[in-house]
Amino acid sequence: MxxxxxxxxxxxxxxxxxxxxxxxxxxxxxxxxxxxxxxxxxxxxxxxxxxxxxxxxxxxxxxxxxxxxxxxxxxxxxxxxxxxxxxxxxxxxxxxxxxxxxxxxxxxxxxxxxxxxxxxxxxxxxxxxPNCTTLSMIVAMGALHARFGLEQLVVSSYQAASGSGQEGIDTLRDQTEKVAADRTLGERAGDVRAAAGDLGPFPAPLALNVVPWAGSLKDDGWSSEELKVRNESRKILGLPGLSVSATCVRVPVVTTHALAVHATFSQEVTADAARQLLGAAPGVTVQDDPAAGEFPTPADVVGTDPTWVGRIRQALDDPRSLDLFLCGDNLRKGxxxxxxxxxxxxxxxxxxx
Amino acid sequence: MxxxxxxxxxxxxxxxxxxxxxxxxxxxxxxxxxxxxxxxxxxxxxxxxxxxxxxxxxxxxxxxxxxxxxxxxxxxxxxxxxxxxxxxxxxxxxxxxxxxxxxxxxxxxxxxxxxxxxxxxxxxxxxxxPNCTTLSMIVAMGALHARFGLEQLVVSSYQAASGSGQEGIDTLRDQTEKVAADRTLGERAGDVRAAAGDLGPFPAPLALNVVPWAGSLKDDGWSSEELKVRNESRKILGLPGLSVSATCVRVPVVTTHALAVHATFSQEVTADAARQLLGAAPGVTVQDDPAAGEFPTPADVVGTDPTWVGRIRQALDDPRSLDLFLCGDNLRKGxxxxxxxxxxxxxxxxxxx
Missing domain, CATH: 3.40.50.720 (NAD(P)-binding Rossmann-like Domain)
Structure with a gap:
């Protein structure tokens, strides 16, 4: 003391x-x-x-x-x-x-x-x-797990350029300037690649494109980023047997990762129950009213602290599964x-x- | 005759x-x-x-x-x-x-x-x-189903602006020009929205953003686009009981939809077996060598006919499941x-x- x-x-x-x-x-x-x-x-x-x-x-x-x-x-x-x-x-x-x-x-x-x-x-x-991608969902997933018992996660990421640091941001800005100058691009294979110039830290052009790769190559075709989502989620939640499949994809967003998550629990969970629980969870903000055009997007979430959750749906073919869309600032909470x-x-x- | x-x-x-x-x-x-x-x-x-x-x-x-x-x-x-x-x-x-x-x-x-x-x-x-999003995966899924027996699909889409027609393309190009002019954007909530101008057919800015919405609102929070993926996949494959969860997300790409798919079959399926089968399937091109930076991206696929498949991985926690990343030109095959x-x-x- x-x-x-x-x-x-x-x-x-x-x-x-x-x-x-x-x-x-x-x-x-x-x-x-x-x-x-x-x-x-x-x-x-x-x-x-x-x-x-x-x-x-x-x-x-x-x-x-x-x-x-x-x-x-x-x-x-x-x-x-x-x-x-x-x-x-x-x-x-x-x-x-x-x-x-x-x-x-x-x-x-x-x-x-x-x-x-x-x-x-x-x-x-x-x-x-933890890694920024895991952090973009784990606060919400932890709250849901505590109540419903998580068994499986299927995760697809929409990861921002700043996950690759300042070089990632600069590359996206340079490429965006270049492709913005030609209104014919993106309709013929390779024309964006030719116009975008330097790839920076990414293995393919990021402007007017999405790139299904983040990190380094590990066994059996998995990327290091995808394995981090699996291994870190298991460790943080204390669930060494949790089933996790992640596909990590870089998108032309400056900052804030988004994730589409299909989560399966040990018991039935309705969208309303999930919405209520997440609405009361520390560090989580629910924005989920598609009739009013309300769902989180990276451009609206960047610079804020919470994990934003929207598009909460109970799976139509499994009452124990939820589909959700989450956004979190990868430089802040991430x-x-x-x-x-x-x-x-x-x-x-x-x-x- | x-x-x-x-x-x-x-x-x-x-x-x-x-x-x-x-x-x-x-x-x-x-x-x-x-x-x-x-x-x-x-x-x-x-x-x-x-x-x-x-x-x-x-x-x-x-x-x-x-x-x-x-x-x-x-x-x-x-x-x-x-x-x-x-x-x-x-x-x-x-x-x-x-x-x-x-x-x-x-x-x-x-x-x-x-x-x-x-x-x-x-x-x-x-x-x-069929709908363009379903078509971006169904040729490959049909080939895998014929051999391994499909039971479940979890789909996350990365959908191009042209899925909303010429107005979608024009809106993305206009917004890209506007956001390219300011290298400070995308680091504070709402600044992209303020700069992007007209939203066109999209419910949020698409440049430097991703938007978890396509189509119209149906029951229980699902979008029409997500239900099309479920209902049309079931009908085309002749599998009325197929379990399907889709989250449809618009990304700042001109043309070519991409999909991350987690597919579960009735029997074990290795990545090699899937790669070999898809490599021989009509209408499918496998591009899957991440060590060489080889995977499909929309900017490289646009204007071509096949369904491109890469990032083929056997799920680490279920030998009956595959994770894949697919791209298809939504105006051509789609x-x-x-x-x-x-x-x-x-x-x-x-x-x-």
């Missing part, structure tokens, strides 16, 4: 998620004392605004973690793998948004609305933040916000004992 | 599907004798090129069907409902691409690769062409091409007796 507010380090402060993190922290005045910004040596010396004050970015080094209570990491897997243990060694709790530790049995994978208690179960001093929430749970321990 | 080539009438010749139909017919020189073009009085008098020759569009009237052997309709449901029976009365076989007759028990719903024999089963002289194929089956009867 301590009277001072805890010290926070943000590693990867200059990335797409990092800049959203700074916005989020500026709305949370009484949680953190000092906030240190850390990035690669290339970005060291930059000055960023946190809570209205300019802070200089420091280069990643063991000393930056001295006196730090919580260190958030939003960096590539290999950087987290090397540096999260260094932060722990220097006395910090590491909250990591990479894939480096998520499936380690002695590292909890936490979504506070679903499994907050797991934060304390951290023998290595590391807590993982990354920075959930990381901040985990860090705040740790901070509470620190301040309250 | 007749020595002359049959006469064809195209009703709705000036629409988005009609213009693709004229292209397709220009590659089929020896099927049809006279080709008459028919449209609303507003378009009458226009001259369009068919098989290299200019033809004047006639206004829809009973007399235009005199001497016609096959009349294709690509017009709104209400126009088909009124005029297809008129064409039949005047001696033609009507091949209709509207939703007016598809679920009538005495009107066959035909995809030649799947249920060609149904063409002859037409007591009312009318044959229906509309004009399948209609032309049905009409050609009728023409063969006519010429061969």
């Amino acid at each position: 301590s009277n001072r507010l805890p010290t926070l380090a943000i590693v990867g402060a200059t990335g797409a998620v990092g800049s959203v993190m700074l916005d989020i922290l500026s709305t949370r005045e009484n949680v953190w004392g000092e906030i240190r910004l850390v990035a690669s040596p290339r970005s060291a010396g930059k000055r960023l605004t946190v809570r209205g004050t300019e802070v200089e970015v420091q280069a990643l080094a063991p000393e930056v973690f001295d006196g730090v209570d919580v260190a958030m990491f939003d960096v590539p897997d290999s950087v987290s793998a090397e540096w999260a243990p260094v932060a722990v060694e220097r006395g910090a709790v590491a909250v990591d948004n990479s894939g480096a530790f998520r499936m380690e049995p002695d590292v909890p994978l936490v979504v506070p609305e679903v499994n907050r208690a797991q934060v304390r179960n951290r023998p290595r001093g590391i807590i993982s933040n 990354a920075a916000l959930n990381t901040a929430q985990i860090a705040e749970v740790v901070a509470e321990e620190h301040t309250t004992g | 007749s020595n002359r080539l049959p006469t064809l009438a195209i009703v709705g010749a000036t629409g988005a599907v009609g213009s693709v139909m004229l292209d397709i017919l220009s590659t089929r020189e020896n099927v049809w004798g006279e080709i008459r073009l028919v449209a609303s009085p507003r378009s009458a008098g226009k001259r369009l090129t068919v098989r290299g020759t200019e033809v004047e569009v006639q206004a829809l009237a009973p007399e235009v069907f005199d001497g016609v052997d096959v009349a294709m309709f690509d017009v709104p449901d209400s126009v088909s409902a009124e005029w297809a029976p008129v064409a039949v009365e005047r001696g033609a076989v009507a091949v209709d691409n509207s939703g007016a007759f598809r679920m009538e028990p005495d009107v066959p719903l035909v995809v030649p690769e799947v249920n060609r024999a149904q063409v002859r089963n037409r007591p009312r002289g009318i044959i229906s062409n 509309a004009a091409l399948n209609t032309a194929q049905i009409a050609e089956v009728v023409a063969e009867e006519h010429t061969t007796g």
